[in-house]
Amino acid sequence: xxxxxxxxxxxxxxxxxxxxxxxxxxxxxxxxxxxxxxxxxxxxxxxxxxxxxxxxxxxxxxxxxxxxxxxxxxxxxxxxxxxxxxxxxxxxxxxxxxxxxxxxxxxxxxxxxxxxxxxxxxxxxxxxxxxxxxxxxxxxxxxxxxxxxxxxxxxxxxxxxxxxxxxxxxxxxxxxxxxxxxxxxxxxxxxxxxxxxxxxxxxxxxxxxxxxxxxxxxxxxxxxxxxxxxxxxxxxxxxxxxxxxxxxxxxxxxxxxxxxxxxxxxxxxxxxxxxxxxxxxxxx
Numbered sequence: 001x002x003x004x005x006x007x008x009x010x011x012x013x014x015x016x017x018x019x020x021x022x023x024x025x026x027x028x029x030x031x032x033x034x035x036x037x038x039x040x041x042x043x044x045x046x047x048x049x050x051x052x053x054x055x056x057x058x059x060x061x062x063x064x065x066x067x068x069x070x071x072x073x074x075x076x077x078x079x080x081x082x083x084x085x086x087x088x089x090x091x092x093x094x095x096x097x098x099x100x101x102x103x104x105x106x107x108x109x110x111x112x113x114x115x116x117x118x119x120x121x122x123x124x125x126x127x128x129x130x131x132x133x134x135x136x137x138x139x140x141x142x143x144x145x146x147x148x149x150x151x152x153x154x155x156x157x158x159x160x161x162x163x164x165x166x167x168x169x170x171x172x173x174x175x176x177x178x179x180x181x182x183x184x185x186x187x188x189x190x191x192x193x194x195x196x197x198x199x200x201x202x203x204x205x206x207x208x209x210x211x212x213x214x215x216x217x218x219x220x221x222x223x224x225x226x227x228x229x230x231x232x233x234x235x236x237x238x239x240x241x242x243x244x245x246x247x248x249x250x251x252x253x254x255x256x257x258x259x260x261x262x263x264x265x266x267x268x269x270x271x272x273x274x275x276x277x278x279x280x281x282x283x284x
Contacts, residue, residue: 062106066099073098146170161190161227168234172241181238187231194228197221201257202250210257222258229258233265245272 073096111121142152147170153163168183188194197218204215222229236251249272256265 062103066103069099070096159190161187161194161231164190165227165230165234168231168238172234172238177238177241181235181242184231184235184238187227188235191225191228193221194225194231197225198228198232198254198258202254205253205257210260215257219258229255236268240268240272245276248272 074093077092077096108121108125111117141148143149146166150163150166150170153160154167157163164183164187168180168187171177171183172180201210201215201218201222204210204212204218209215232251233255236248236255239245239251240248249269252265252269252272256262256269259265
């Protein structure tokens with residue numbers, strides 16, 4: 001098998017085994033706002049609704065009921081207590097905002113039953129529905145495909161490592177490996193500790209201290225950075241595809257140092273070693 005074809009097979013195998021296809025998972029860190037800001041904003045919204053519900057419980061029971069329901073539904077997903085891979089997300093507001101939708105519908109129904117307000121309420125309803133429909137169509141364009149989604153994320157937050165990794169995935173899948181490598185490099189740079197942690201772990205592993213106390217601390221630190229690890233693994237695959245086998249070797253070694261149980265990195269290192277080995281003359 002020619003060297004070039006063997007190299008492509010190895011790198012494509014690496015891309016598949018390391019999650020080269022688009023992934024919708026996000027990192028533990030939110031990208032729209034710092035964790036403290038996002039959590040405190042959601043917490044203030046929930047607590048404000050609860051306070052408003054208490055104050056209006058006697059004079060405006062309908063407002064109190066909607067505010068209390070909103071606060072109760074929002075609090076578990078407000079980011080005050082971390083659960084899962086994300087701190088907050090747009091979809092977390094869907095269920096909690098249902099009380100306000102019911103309240104708005106009740107208000108519209110009451111206005112339509114009053115002759116003096118009927119025409120104005122109908123006009124306002126049509127305008128509102130038209131505006132919401134237009135906003136929905138605009139939002140759907142961002143979900144057209146994976147590339148459109150992650151480019152929208154980068155438009156909102158150019159330093160989002162998860163989006164950069166997934167854009168790199170799309171570029172590599174279309175054969176633009178050089179651009180993909182640049183996107184993975186930006187993803188690494190988005191986390192100022194990423195490259196240093198991985199490089200230090202690789203150095204310790206080469207020195208025979210990969211299971212020491214320092215390596216354990218570094219491994220724990222890199223363990224909460226999934227986008228960082230994906231960026232380095234895919235960057236190593238891109239280096240190999242571009243023919244830079246030594247840099248690819250270093251990249252896979254750092255991934256293996258971060259996770260000694262990563263069989264994919266181990267297999268790819270063996271394949272790279274086979275590529276680098278001098279070929280034996282064939283007998284005829």
